[in-house]
Amino acid sequence: MRDTTFLTRTTADGTEIRMPVATISGTRPGPRITVFGGQHGTEYAGIEAAMRLYRELDAGVLCGTVVVVPVTNEHSFVNWIQFAPTLPELQDMMREAAEGSDFIINCHGGEFSEGMHPYVICRFISDPEADRLARRMATAFGVGIVSLSRYRGEPPPDPSGARPAWWLWPKKGLCNELGIPEITPEVGEEVDRSDEIMFGGIMNVLRELKLLDEEPDPVPEPIVIGERWWLTADQDGVWFPDCAVGDDVVKGQRLGIVRDYFGDTLQVVEAPDDARVMNLNVGMPARKSGFLVWIGQLDGSWPEETA
Numbered sequence: 001m002r003d004t005t006f007l008t009r010t011t012a013d014g015t016e017i018r019m020p021v022a023t024i025s026g027t028r029p030g031p032r033i034t035v036f037g038g039q040h041g042t043e044y045a046g047i048e049a050a051m052r053l054y055r056e057l058d059a060g061v062l063c064g065t066v067v068v069v070p071v072t073n074e075h076s077f078v079n080w081i082q083f084a085p086t087l088p089e090l091q092d093m094m095r096e097a098a099e100g101s102d103f104i105i106n107c108h109g110g111e112f113s114e115g116m117h118p119y120v121i122c123r124f125i126s127d128p129e130a131d132r133l134a135r136r137m138a139t140a141f142g143v144g145i146v147s148l149s150r151y152r153g154e155p156p157p158d159p160s161g162a163r164p165a166w167w168l169w170p171k172k173g174l175c176n177e178l179g180i181p182e183i184t185p186e187v188g189e190e191v192d193r194s195d196e197i198m199f200g201g202i203m204n205v206l207r208e209l210k211l212l213d214e215e216p217d218p219v220p221e222p223i224v225i226g227e228r229w230w231l232t233a234d235q236d237g238v239w240f241p242d243c244a245v246g247d248d249v250v251k252g253q254r255l256g257i258v259r260d261y262f263g264d265t266l267q268v269v270e271a272p273d274d275a276r277v278m279n280l281n282v283g284m285p286a287r288k289s290g291f292l293v294w295i296g297q298l299d300g301s302w303p304e305e306t307a
């Protein structure tokens, strides 16, 4: 059975917002999974893959239920706003879409102004069974690089008001609220409208979780990110990167320069250590504290209890 609907909410300023939700109920019983695309509405691979999932997935081969939210943040999507905030009302609709699910895939990526090395964020919630399943999902997604994330409460207050690095102090997510495994693939980059990697990854997770009655495709044992650096601009300016996604850079190597409008150097951004360039802002504007580039070392390991 196939069904589409819109969830709706009214925001604090009186704006009506809505969220498209499509559900495919398989003819055989099985688990339930919710797949979100477009929480950041300029990250197209997840939107395309989610739409394709609903078009192509045949209820006759599905064991369980797949809930697809192709465009999670419509305001961000239609207005081309890359990092539009997830309003509380939007968060509430996401919770409604995912409620009753056993798993979540929340597709993100880098289109528009970023280069992105495909990787997948594996979210742990300190529940041994859920964390083992999240590891299996992240591995089955198949892109070969995993970044681990664990919510551990709210960070100590920072006098500047800034929130510390997202991987050290991740925000509470739906996985924490609903107590279920969640992965966040980061796939798709500027000038790339292909959904092949994202779609293929989602399908393999469905096989791994037995929503599809097929053996999962073999995947490489993923590399886990160890130490990482999320490098930001000291002040507003114009960003000129000197590296590309996928580059293995060495300590001290210049990754880019922030200049003022007259070309004078405001900031030279150097690699704090040897690492891989994972994600790069290729847009020109640099905002104070705004993202420029992140690099990670490919030498991390899974927590033992997730084996």
Ligand SMILES: [Zn+2]
Pocket: 039, 040, 043, 108, 109
């Ligand atoms: Zn995103």
